[in-house]
Every structure is written in structure tokens, then in C-alpha cells.
Amino acid sequence: MGLPPNQTDNGHGAPVDVLVIGAGLAGLCAGRYLVRRNVSCTVIEARERVGGRTQSQRLGNDTVDLGGQWIGPMQSRLKALTDELNVATFPQYHDGRKLLSWGGKIQSYTGDLPSLSPLAQLELLWNDYRLKSHWRTLPPERPWSAPRAAEWDGMTVETWKQRHMRSKGARLFIDVVVRAVLTSEPRDVSFLYFLNYLRSGRGLESLISIAGGAQQERFVGGAQQISERLTEGLGHRVVLESPVRSIEQDVDGVTVRTDKGPFQGRYVIVAIPPVLAGRIHYAASLPAKRDQLTARIPMGSVIKYVAVYERPFWRTAGFSGEVVSDTGPTVTTFDDSSHDGTQPALVTFSDAVAARQWSGRTPQERQQAVLAEFARFFGPEALQPTHFAEKDWNLDPWSRGCYVGVMGPGVMTTFGEALRERCGRIHWSGTETADEWMGYLDGAVQSGDRAAAEVCARLQRAGEPAVALGKRL
Amino acid sequence: MGLPPNQTDNGHGAPVDVLVIGAGLAGLCAGRYLVRRNVSCTVIEARERVGGRTQSQRLGNDTVDLGGQWIGPMQSRLKALTDELNVATFPQYHDGRKLLSWGGKIQSYTGDLPSLSPLAQLELLWNDYRLKSHWRTLPPERPWSAPRAAEWDGMTVETWKQRHMRSKGARLFIDVVVRAVLTSEPRDVSFLYFLNYLRSGRGLESLISIAGGAQQERFVGGAQQISERLTEGLGHRVVLESPVRSIEQDVDGVTVRTDKGPFQGRYVIVAIPPVLAGRIHYAASLPAKRDQLTARIPMGSVIKYVAVYERPFWRTAGFSGEVVSDTGPTVTTFDDSSHDGTQPALVTFSDAVAARQWSGRTPQERQQAVLAEFARFFGPEALQPTHFAEKDWNLDPWSRGCYVGVMGPGVMTTFGEALRERCGRIHWSGTETADEWMGYLDGAVQSGDRAAAEVCARLQRAGEPAVALGKRL
Numbered sequence: 014m015g016l017p018p019n020q021t022d023n024g025h026g027a028p029v030d031v032l033v034i035g036a037g038l039a040g041l042c043a044g045r046y047l048v049r050r051n052v053s054c055t056v057i058e059a060r061e062r063v064g065g066r067t068q069s070q071r072l073g074n075d076t077v078d079l080g081g082q083w084i085g086p087m088q089s090r091l092k093a094l095t096d097e098l099n100v101a102t103f104p105q106y107h108d109g110r111k112l113l114s115w116g117g118k119i120q121s122y123t124g125d126l127p128s129l130s131p132l133a134q135l136e137l138l139w140n141d142y143r144l145k146s147h148w149r150t151l152p153p154e155r156p157w158s159a160p161r162a163a164e165w166d167g168m169t170v171e172t173w174k175q176r177h178m179r180s181k182g183a184r185l186f187i188d189v190v191v192r193a194v195l196t197s198e199p200r201d202v203s204f205l206y207f208l209n210y211l212r213s214g215r216g217l218e219s220l221i222s223i224a225g226g227a228q229q230e231r232f233v234g235g236a237q238q239i240s241e242r243l244t245e246g247l248g249h250r251v252v253l254e255s256p257v258r259s260i261e262q263d264v265d266g267v268t269v270r271t272d273k274g275p276f277q278g279r280y281v282i283v284a285i286p287p288v289l290a291g292r293i294h295y296a297a298s299l300p301a302k303r304d305q306l307t308a309r310i311p312m313g314s315v316i317k318y319v320a321v322y323e324r325p326f327w328r329t330a331g332f333s334g335e336v337v338s339d340t341g342p343t344v345t346t347f348d349d350s351s352h353d354g355t356q357p358a359l360v361t362f363s364d365a366v367a368a369r370q371w372s373g374r375t376p377q378e379r380q381q382a383v384l385a386e387f388a389r390f391f392g393p394e395a396l397q398p399t400h401f402a403e404k405d406w407n408l409d410p411w412s413r414g415c416y417v418g419v420m421g422p423g424v425m426t427t428f429g430e431a432l433r434e435r436c437g438r439i440h441w442s443g444t445e446t447a448d449e450w451m452g453y454l455d456g457a458v459q460s461g462d463r464a465a466a467e468v469c470a471r472l473q474r475a476g477e478p479a480v481a482l483g484k485r486l
Numbered sequence: 487m488g489l490p491p492n493q494t495d496n497g498h499g500a501p502v503d504v505l506v507i508g509a510g511l512a513g514l515c516a517g518r519y520l521v522r523r524n525v526s527c528t529v530i531e532a533r534e535r536v537g538g539r540t541q542s543q544r545l546g547n548d549t550v551d552l553g554g555q556w557i558g559p560m561q562s563r564l565k566a567l568t569d570e571l572n573v574a575t576f577p578q579y580h581d582g583r584k585l586l587s588w589g590g591k592i593q594s595y596t597g598d599l600p601s602l603s604p605l606a607q608l609e610l611l612w613n614d615y616r617l618k619s620h621w622r623t624l625p626p627e628r629p630w631s632a633p634r635a636a637e638w639d640g641m642t643v644e645t646w647k648q649r650h651m652r653s654k655g656a657r658l659f660i661d662v663v664v665r666a667v668l669t670s671e672p673r674d675v676s677f678l679y680f681l682n683y684l685r686s687g688r689g690l691e692s693l694i695s696i697a698g699g700a701q702q703e704r705f706v707g708g709a710q711q712i713s714e715r716l717t718e719g720l721g722h723r724v725v726l727e728s729p730v731r732s733i734e735q736d737v738d739g740v741t742v743r744t745d746k747g748p749f750q751g752r753y754v755i756v757a758i759p760p761v762l763a764g765r766i767h768y769a770a771s772l773p774a775k776r777d778q779l780t781a782r783i784p785m786g787s788v789i790k791y792v793a794v795y796e797r798p799f800w801r802t803a804g805f806s807g808e809v810v811s812d813t814g815p816t817v818t819t820f821d822d823s824s825h826d827g828t829q830p831a832l833v834t835f836s837d838a839v840a841a842r843q844w845s846g847r848t849p850q851e852r853q854q855a856v857l858a859e860f861a862r863f864f865g866p867e868a869l870q871p872t873h874f875a876e877k878d879w880n881l882d883p884w885s886r887g888c889y890v891g892v893m894g895p896g897v898m899t900t901f902g903e904a905l906r907e908r909c910g911r912i913h914w915s916g917t918e919t920a921d922e923w924m925g926y927l928d929g930a931v932q933s934g935d936r937a938a939a940e941v942c943a944r945l946q947r948a949g950e951p952a953v954a955l956g957k958r959l
Contacts, residue, residue, distance in 0.1 A: 198900070302842055305785070305842070312778070405774065408777075414778055421894035
């Protein structure tokens with residue numbers, strides 16, 4: 014697996030087989046996959062930390078997650094990985110009454126849904142069936158080739174909602190789902206993309222549920238640990254604080270230029286969100302379809318907040334901590350107490366339009382507004398947290414929004430193919446490229462393994478001819 | 487207008503009052519405005535040429551335009567500028583029969599519209615009225631605040647088309663309009679954005695017409711001349727081949743870092759499309775709303791082709807050269823002969839989905855396919871051009887698509903404000919920020935003058951206090 018001798022002096026050790034860009038979960042899983050097969054690699058990260066969209070932080074006596082934090086029962090790839098890495102999980106607390114704040118009025122409920130009008134309940138039941146019958150027609154690897162793909166990619170979720178739901182309750186439900194799951198408004202999202210997200214996450218109920226769903230369990234010690242333990246296994250192969258500025262490829266290999274100097278390899282795996290991949294300079298230029306794709310997958314908008322308290326006063330009062338609100342900064346709220354219950358806490362999210370409104374305020378204004386909402390839900394004790402933390406993901410230059418890159422109408426049918434299609438020596442990874450649990454940690458694991466397997470297959474092919482870049486690109 | 491002494495040694499002469507990024511028409515007009523008011527400025531351009539989305543090239547014995555090329559009768563800003571610069575215009579040729587190729591079948595016609603079914607004609611008439619009554623309600627500077635803005639920004643043009651047009655002919659008409667005017671598919675575009683584009687360009691008829699419309703006249707010697715003559719006036723102030731990598735601002739001023747070193751000034755005017763502005767690094771970070779906006783205005787998709795011939799065989803046969811086609815690479819075609827008629831030529835565009843399909847092919851394949859279509863329209867003489875030129879704007883790294891940045895649903899209502907709102911010492915220009923003739927040369931002129939006027943007003947304000955960046959940002 015040698016490189017021409019003129020490529021050995023790059024100041025960062027010898028050239029490697031594979032350069033991986035991004036030390037989030039996808040990139041680190043790619044690294045692990047390669048190292049296990051004795052393929053040399055370097056994982057290059059812009060930040061001073063690993064973990065990407067997972068970020069854990071000490072707060073009070075516990076570690077809290079300011080990024081991704083949940084694992085569901087059907088996320089087998091993530092489960093296998095965390096078992097292997099000895100990262101323990103514990104159930105998301107959800108005992109007690111839930112709250113819905115709708116137009117400023119609070120109602121509490123115990124079942125899956127708040128008490129909506131009979132029409133709303135009927136519409137939700139019928140449309141749940143309709144959505145399922147739609148997303149089941151999507152081929153997982155090519156959802157844009159479904160028989161009705163053009164029709165569904167021609168409209169927003171908002172249009173579909175208006176067309177099929179008359180009741181305010183059912184419409185509110187769709188708003189909340191899109192905000193909570195995609196940190197976007199229904200008008201921002203292609204209906205085809207939404208259907209594919211449902212497919213990828215095993216359906217609506219799976220995506221929005223705690224027990225049996227994507228929010229079932231949390232990680233003892235925080236989700237960033239997964240990336241940290243993967244990094245321990247990779248050792249010197251992970252290089253931090255090295256923003257990638259350009260990727261140059263020719264018939265011999267690849268040069269990746271960073272703020273810390275160049276790296277050289279035979280192949281590259283780009284394991285960062287498309288919107289960030291689009292900010293790298295490529296030579297030769299990427300195909301127009303790929304370049305224009307990266308201009309069409311903006312990240313959703315979210316700010317996350319955690320408040321730590323002396324006592325779990327909401328539990329004492331019979332509440333689970335779950336709140337959904339259609340006003341103010343707290344769109345969805347959950348109990349966020351430590352695994353042993355010794356440190357009570359609440360976590361909440363400004364999703365979508367709320368994130369866009371509250372991102373312009375000061376941290377003090379946000380904290381005050383969040384605590385005022387908590388007090389409205391659970392009483393005045395909420396105004397006195399012992400600790401408070403927040404993260405505005407929209408302002409993080411190495412994410413530029415969260416949780417995931419989202420497609421508006423017209424993008425998937427015209428540009429979808431470019432999401433995973435390799436460009437010469439460049440392979441694409443990151444949870445946006447997963448066909449199961451896209452947008453989740455589990456999708457990141459899948460995408461890292463898949464991209465690494467693609468590269469391994471090329472390396473193994475004996476006497477692989479020099480890639481005709483002009484043609485492939 | 488002094489700067490602290492530690493900012494004088496930047497290797498590019500003394501600091502200036504205003505740094506302008508982009509030597510397209512917008513940036514050069516900003517430069518002209520500033521220089522006329524004795525405000526010092528430097529215009530920094532990434533390319534080795536000025537003119538941005540206008541690009542003229544010698545082909546045969548004439549200069550042809552591979553970028554923007556038309557001026558309409560209501561584009562008074564552009565008209566005043568070109569008169570002053572002594573750039574002459576001449577009428578776009580349009581005498582004779584036009585062609586519509588629909589599903590591979592060709593029909594010719596003489597009026598404004600091909601012979602469509604009575605239903606199609608009725609639907610077009612009625613919906614033309616409907617569109618006009620809609621866009622007239624949009625406030626030019628804040629179209630997102632129109633009474634029905636949320637409803638219109640919740641859907642695609644495709645959704646509106648499906649809802650209000652039943653006939654195939656009327657639907658085809660909308661497809662062609664959106665492709666030709668916005669180089670996008672109806673499913674890609676927010677209906678609110680489309681309405682605002684109609685408003686900004688004085689209505690549908692104005693946008694799509696030759697006589698009396700936006701394609702009425704061309705420039706003798708090509709449209710890039712306008713920028714070249716502006717550059718002559720600016721002299722040493724225009725610096726080419728200097729891609730901007732970062733913009734740093736503090737209470738004292740601004741540092742712009744380029745591949746040719748740093749530039750310093752008191753204010754910056756960023757006169758490039760939002761998608762390119764989003765690829766620059768900013769310190770302090772921009773507000774989330776501005777950053778997320780730049781991830782949500784992709785450029786349309788277009789490849790432009792010019793074929794030069796010995797004889798104007800289409801004119802001889804009674805055709806104007808105008809063709810609209812819903813298949814193949816030639817979406818819209820026009821006569822492109824030289825102003826004195828001595829060099830006959832045709833110009834055509836792969837717009838929207840056609841551009842995305844044909845961008846992946848080789849130039850030879852494209853040329854062959856374009857000429858085959860010309861032959862289908864006008865006879866076999868079309869297969870023998872004396873010269874042929876093309877430009878794939880999607881692959882140009884300093885445009886990344888053309889003609890203009892386009893908004894899908896949800897963008898304008900949530901992020902529209904950030905389009906022109908200054909961020910500390912940074913002011914935004916470029917045709918996307920115009921409120922008249924947005925997307926056209928005339929809009930570029932307006933946006934350059936407007937941004938320069940904003941900065942002049944700040945400079946003139948005696949004893950302007952140091953900008954509290956943390957707050958403004």
C-alpha cells in the first residue's frame with residue numbers, strides 16, 4: 014500500500030491508507046473499522062474535542078449531555094458498540110403525569126396523547142395509518158425512486174398537514190413532532206424527506222416514544238464517552254484542532270490541507286454533515302450535483318438547556334417531567350436526573366422557530382425564560398436551580414445547527430443520489446448518509462462502518478488501476 | 487477616518503474606510519458610490535476577472551455572453567449606469583415564428599402563447615390575475631410580513647400549481663417559467679419567494695417577455711464590459727485573485743484575510759451570493775439567523791451554450807430563434823446574433839433539472855445533444871456551427887450555480903430579515919438583497935448603491951461610538 018516517495022514528507026508522519034475527516038461518532042467508527050483490519054488511518058478533527066454532536070459536561074455532581082443523549086431498543090448497532098465499550102445505559106425517567114401547554118393553557122394527561130377532540134383523535138389515527146402505508150413503499154437505499162416520490166417531494170409537510178388534517182389538535186401534533194424530531198418547522202421539510210425519516214426510524218411511534226422508542230435510555234456518564242473510548246482505542250491516530258480547508262486528489266492519492274499542515278493518504282472518508290463538507294475546497298472540483306447538494310441540506314435549529322435542582326419537585330408532585338409546549342423557549346422538556354437519582358435535573362429544547370427566536374437573546378434572558386416556563390409547569394421551586402447549562406448548537410461553527418441536515422422539497426429526488434456516491438477517492442459518511450436511524454447516533458455508527466467497508470473493498474481489490482478521476486468525477 | 491497605528495502595516499497599502507468583497511456588478515457599484523464620495527475603498531475579488539455572473543468571451547468575430555446578457559425597459563438603474571459608461575444596447579431579435587417542443591412534439595406559433603387548450607388558456611388568464619393580486623400585497627422591503635406570508639411560504643410553487651391548474655398546458659407553462667426565470671423546478675421554490683420575485687420584476691409578463699420585458703435588449707460588446715469599465719474607474723482599488731477566507735471585526739475595524747494576505751478597513755460590504763458568503767469564516771461569529779440563512783439559499787442550476795453559424799438559417803425559414811422545450815438540454819433558446827447581424831448565433835440554456843442531468847456529461851456529449859436539438863427545431867444546418875462555447879455555472883467555484891440564490895419554503899418568513907440586516911461592521915450586498923429586480927443586473931446595481939449608502943451614513947455620523955459588537959451581533 015505504498016505511496017510515491019515524494020509524498021512521504023508531510024510533517025505528520027508517513028502517509029496513511031485512509032484519512033478520516035471528523036472525529037464524531039461516524040468518523041471514529043470508521044477509524045475503528047479500519048484499524049481492526051490493519052488499514053492505517055488518521056482521524057482529523059476541527060474541534061479541540063471528539064464526539065461531534067454529542068457533548069457531555071460536568072454540571073454539579075453529574076455529567077450532563079448538551080448534545081445527543083438517547084438510545085432506543087431498535088438501535089442495535091449503537092447497542093453493540095456501547096456494550097463493547099462498556100458504556101452503561103439506564104432508563105429515561107417517565108413515571109407520572111405529562112403536560113401539554115397549548116396556547117399558554119396547561120393540561121395534564123397520562124396516556125400517549127393529551128385529551129384532544131374526537132375529530133383530532135380520529136385524524137391522528139387515520140393519518141398514522143396513512144403515513145405508515147406511505148413510508149413502507151420507500152426503498153431504503155433509494156427512497157427517491159419510490160413510485161410516488163415526485164409527488165411527495167413536491168410538497169412540504171405543512172402542505173400535507175393542511176390537506177389531511179382539519180382539527181387544531183392533529184395539526185398541533187404534527188407541528189410538535191416535526192419540531193422535536195427534525196428541529197424544523199413543517200414548512201421547512203419535504204414530505205418525502207419526512208416519510209423517509211419515519212421509515213429510517215421505524216415509524217412515528219418509535220421516533221417520539223420513551224418506552225419502546227428512540228428516547229428509551231440514556232448513557233451513564235454521558236454520550237460523549239462513546240467517542241472518547243473509541244478515541245482511546247485509536248490513540249495517536251486522532252488529531253484534534255485541525256480544521257480541514259481543502260481536499261486534493263489525483264491518480265496517486267489524496268492530500269488534505271488543515272490549519273496544522275497537510276496530511277496524505279490513498280482515500281478519504283468525509284464524516285461531517287453535508288453543510289460543513291460543502292465549505293471545504295475540493296480539487297479537482299466535485300460534480301455539480303454533489304456541490305449543489307451541500308447547499309441544500311441545512312442543519313435544523315436547536316438550543317439545549319439543563320437545569321439541576323436540590324429536589325425532584327416535579328416527581329414529588331406526580332409529574333414525569335415531560336412537557337410539550339407550542340409557545341416560549343421550551344418546546345420539549347424531560348426529566349434529566351442522574352442515573353442513581355441523586356442529582357435531580359430537567360432538560361429542555363428550543364426547537365426550530367423557537368431556536369431561531371431565542372438564539373439572538375443573551376444567555377441570561379434565555380435562562381430566565383426557560384426557568385419561568387419550568388415554574389409555570391411545575392411550580393416556583395423551578396426558579397431556583399443549583400446549576401444551569403445551555404448550548405446553542407446554531408452558533409457552533411463545527412455544527413452550524415443540529416440535530417441533523419434536513420431536506421426541503423425537491424432536494425431528495427434531484428440530489429439524493431449524491432449523498433453517498435463516492436467522488437473519486439472521497440467517500441461520504443455521517444448520520445445524514447445512513448439508511449437506518451438517519452439523524453441518530455445509531456445512523457452515525459452505520460455510516461462510519463459502511464464508508465470504511467467501501468474503502469476496504471477498494472484497498473483489497475488487487476492491482477486496482479489508477480482511478481480515472483476526470484471520468485469518475 | 488484614522489485607524490489605530492498598529493493596523494497600518496498590512497502589506498496592501500494603508501487601511502481603507504471600506505473593504506468590498508466581490509468585484510461583480512454589485513461590489514463594483516458599491517466601490518463607485520464610495521469613491522465618488524471620497525471614501526477610500528478596496529474591492530477584493532476571488533477570480534482572475536471582474537464581472538461575477540456576467541462573463542463575455544470572444545467567439546468567432548463577436549463577443550458573446552456566457553452569463554447575464556439582457557436589460558429590460560424598466561431597469562432604470564442599470565440603464566443610467568450603462569448610459570454613463572457608454573455601453574450601447576441593441577434589441578433582442580424576436581421577429582418570426584416561435585417554437586414549443588412539448589413531449590418531443592414541435593408546434594410553432596406567433597402570439598405570446600402557443601395554441602393551448604381552452605381550459606389551459608382560461609387557467610392561465612385567471613391565475614395570472616390571481617398571482618398579480620397576491621404579489622401586490624407584498625411590502626417590497628419586508629415581503630415576509632404580508633398578511634398571507636405564512637400560508638404562501640408553507641408551500642412550494644408545485645403545490646400551488648397542482649391546486650390551481652388542472653390542464654397540462656397551464657402546468658407546463660408554470661414549469662417553464664420557473665425553470666427559465668429561477669433555473670429551478672417548481673418543487674424547489676417557496677410560493678412566497680416566487681410571488682416576491684414576480685413583484686420585484688414587475689410581474690410575470692415583464693419577467694418572461696422580450697419586447698417590453700426583461701429580455702428586451704442586449705449589450706453591444708457584451709455585459710461584462712459594464713464591470714470592466716467600472717473597474718477602469720476604480721483603478722488600483724480592485725484586487726483580483728484574492729479569495730477571502732475570513733472576516734474579523736472588533737471595536738476598531740475589520741480585517742479581511744485573503745490568499746494574498748490581510749486587508750484592513752473600518753467597514754466591510756460583502757457583495758457575493760449568500761451561499762458563498764456562508765463559506766467565509768467570521769470572527770466574532772455571525773448571529774445564528776444569518777449563518778443559517780446562508781445554508782438555505784442555494785443557487786439555481788444552469789449551463790449556458792452559444793453556437794455561431796455561417797448563416798441565420800432559422801431567420802431565413804421565418805423563425806425568431808425562440809424555442810421552449812420540456813425535454814433535452816435546451817430548455818429555452820434565443821437568437822444570439824451580433825448587433826449588426828454579421829455573426830448569426832443561437833443561445834440556449836440547460837435550466838434546473840436539465841442542468842443537473844447534463845452537468846455530469848462531457849462537453850462533447852453536451853455539444854452534440856444541444857446541436858441535435860437545434861437541428862430538430864431548425865433543420866440539419868444547425869449541426870454545423872463555426873464556433874461553439876458553453877459555461878457550466880454549477881461548476882464555477884465562485885458562483886456554484888446561477889442565476890440567483892433561491893429560497894425553498896419556510897426560509898423567507900423565518901430567515902428573510904437576515905438577508906440585509908448588517909452584522910456589526912459587515913453590510914450585505916449582491917442582487918439577492920435587492921428589493922427591485924432581485925436576481926438581475928439591475929438588482930445588483932441597486933444593492934451595491936444601497937450598501938454603500940448605509941456605510942457612508944455611518945461614516946458621516948460625527949463621533950460615532952465604537953460599535954458594541956457583542957450586542958449588535
